Amino acid sequence: MTHTVLTFISKVKPDQTDRLGPLLDEINKDPESNKYIPFRSLGLLHFASLVLHQSPDTPEYGPYLIFENNFDGELDDYLKDLYVHASSGLHQIYSACLDYTVTSPSDRQGIIAYLKDHVVLPNAYHIGNTGRSVTRILQEQVLHDALEAHADTLVERGQPASPGDLLANFQQFVRDDQKWSWIPGVGPRQTFMEQFANWSKFILAIVIALVLLPIWIVPFVICMLVLRYKESTDPVQQSLADSTNVRQLLEKENQTKIVQNHMASITIVKPGRLRRVALWTVLWAVNLLARARATHGELSGIPSIHFAHWSMIDDGRRLLFLSNFDGSWENYLDDFIDKAAVGLTGVWSNTLNFPRTYFLIFGGAKDGPRFKAVARDGQTITNAWYSAYRDQTVQGIDNNSSIREDLLKPLDATGAMALLQRL
Amino acid sequence: MAELERKDIQGIVVSAYKHLPCAVFLLLRVKNAQPSRTWLAQMATEVMASEAKDETLSINIAFTYSGLKNLGLGQDALDAFSLPFQEGMAAPYRARLLGDNEENAPTGWDWGAPNNPVDVLLMIYGKDEATLNAALEREQKALPAGGVELVKILSAQRQPNTHEHFGFADGIGQPVMAGTGNKQRQLQRTHHATELPVGEFLLGHPNVYGVIAPSPAVKAADDSQNLLPEIPADAAGLNAEAGMHDLGRNGSYLVFRQLAQRVAQFWQFLDKATCTANGASNPGARDRLGAKFVGRYKSGAPLVLSPEHDNPALGNENNFTYYPKDPDGLKCPIGSHVRRCNPRDSLGPDPATALNSANRHRLLRRGRSYGPPQENPLVDDGAERGLHFMCLNSDIERQFEFVQQTWVSNPVFNGLDGEVDPLVGDLLRGDSIFTVQAEPLRRRVEGLSRFVVTKGGSYFFLPGVQALKYLASLRS
Structure with a gap:
């Protein structure tokens, strides 16, 4: 699984910044489901930001709109999705930009072509959780929370158990429920x-x-x-x-x-x-x-x-x-x-x-x-x-992945203990 | 290293005044600049610089941003102070990062919030109650009517020993400032001393990065009496060009927070969390869980060195790190109070780098308990008690606020998930957890509430003696 990391950069009409600023504020009030770009609907998206930049130190550049996107897979698939969920919002936003000539939000090709024209690929980038899709990160978090809750009940019961017995108990817990059937099918972080x-x-x-x-x-x-x-x-x-x-x-x-x-x-x-x-x-x-x-x-x-x-x-x-x-x-x-x-x-x-x-x-x-x-x-x-996951850290996501990867493996006592210590 | 300019440094910087067990703090408001400055000129002669050691009484003084402004300091000079000092502890986003939300919110403070600000902090330390009370009376009488107004008197309790109200020994681990000679004393007392450059605590001196700690300066023309030292060419800093006069030199930022401790709630909670199956108290388990919260036993003995039981012989012991002995928190929980407040070498894969980084965020603590000791920690007697938390640092953002935000109130501190410091973190009412790492499985203690509540607070500037004279000499 690969990620794409890019920005769309546009020059904003100077007389439109007063309209665009409040619009972006409105998005920020409810990034997940605002009416312009309901980001939660974009299933491939990890992080996005919108920056309206105008610096008094560099008036020669004029105001810029920088739309940052970090997503799973290729640009074309992401753009399709983005258009489906945000065509009208994109049209309202980019109508504030200098070289935007699309006249209607229903002009799918026009909007997608405009965005493609304004792609800026980074000279350098870094990704913390290599190879993990949004879906996988969210799934592994749900699994982690369920295992933590199960651990609480085991501790509550206070039955002394060996690491091997405990691991077997966790494995049974996962096998017993159909909703964890996806666990064995996940591929490696990087091939x-x-x-x-x-x-x-x-x-x-x-x-x-x-x-x-x-x-x-x-x-x-x-x-x-x-x-x-x-x-x-x-x-x-x-x-x-x-x-x-x-x-x-x-x-x-x-x-x-x-x-x-x-x-x-x-x-x-x-x-x-x-x-x-x-x-x-x-x-x-x-x-x-x-x-x-x-x-x-x-x-x-x-x-x-x-x-x-x-x-x-x-x-x-x-x-x-x-x-x-x-x-x-x-x-x-x-x-x-x-x-x-x-x-x-x-x-x-x-x-x-x-x-x-x-x-x-x-x-x-x-x-x-x-x-x-x-x-x-x-x-x-x-x-x-x-x-897409505001309460998770890079290290926490890695830990969740490691738990998921090792959970169903046959492990010796040391391995079982190491896994239990990840909770 | 050059000698400390002891005549210019207020005494509290180099001494916690352990030999002066009684203390009282006066919070004042400057109502009228001119009489206030006359009063200040007198105070400047009474303030105890660190060169002398008075066995009976010591007075120190500090100012908030509004205090300096009300004394008539010009806007250029005010703007040269660090931003957190200018804005104060109660600024909304600072309150947010400090964890002053809900019950802790500045709107409920007794002092220091926008609706009850303070300008001046007068700290009086005495060898006994009689000495202290006499000094207090004298200082109160000396306040010029209509010039300086008393807002509040905060009494500190006479310290019978070094234990705070929850019952744990406090103030064991402290960094020492270079040049004070405190290193040897600290080594003898705790078997460990982290010595840090003067600029970690005093403005205008080289800090831990080897550069001058940013210090507010005034134009030479604004200091016609040459009370302040001129900044030499090799010591220019941000907003402080060579040739300007150094207002901050030998001064420090003093953070003051009045923290009320709910002793009965704390011990009742621990009692409930450790009671036996039939509901009976289990004092041994209760004390042990308390120690897990703190990271030291009541005696002060660190859990890392004595994981199974308290060992009073280790009461002052501070010569330990986490990485080699307890990387996973099995002895001293990762989220325990002392481990969060100073994680030493435990954050990150490389212990040496981690220790080096952690030491960029150290504080000189100068706090004192207040309120009567609680007879029975499990029974609420209705009295207010707590800690007048005070610390000195040269960079509020990098030191005090960092500790509070990035360590104490960080829900994902060092791999934890959704919990904060069990003592002073931003605990949501009845909805917080604390993880005790253990093999084979950790235990999560649930249902923690706030055991410590912020009652007031401000960021103060503790000037050098020359700067004090300069403030008294202002004309406006």
């Missing part, structure tokens, strides 16, 4: 071929890079020296984060009992071709690495990202970052600093005001207060956000 293909690309890239070393090493060294000079003089963040922006962001964060949050950020790439090339290259490497290595729930040691994308937009002059993550913003940023500072500095050091770096990847994010101020200033309001 061998999928893993093999990703690793092959990764290794092939390294081999090619080594073979071509004599050709690129001299230009590379020159570029690094130029970069070293530039980064010693580039301006860095000098002020606390803009409090008006932070207040608006905080209003939206940590709704209900926080389990998940969303972050949208648009930053300006530093001037000059060299920075654009450096950013493109780093993102390419991040993506290669993420495909091959980050398939077990963690991206460079960060265990809390469901879906994240990096896209260079506006001919590489701006960097869009979208992330659906577990826990608080502070925790997310601290994880970045403590566990992934090199990778993230490699990416964002190419954008304006980033803390002082050395050779592109060192320093930078290690300056915690400055890094957080830059991150907040680059962040833009997420107008509407949907998650």
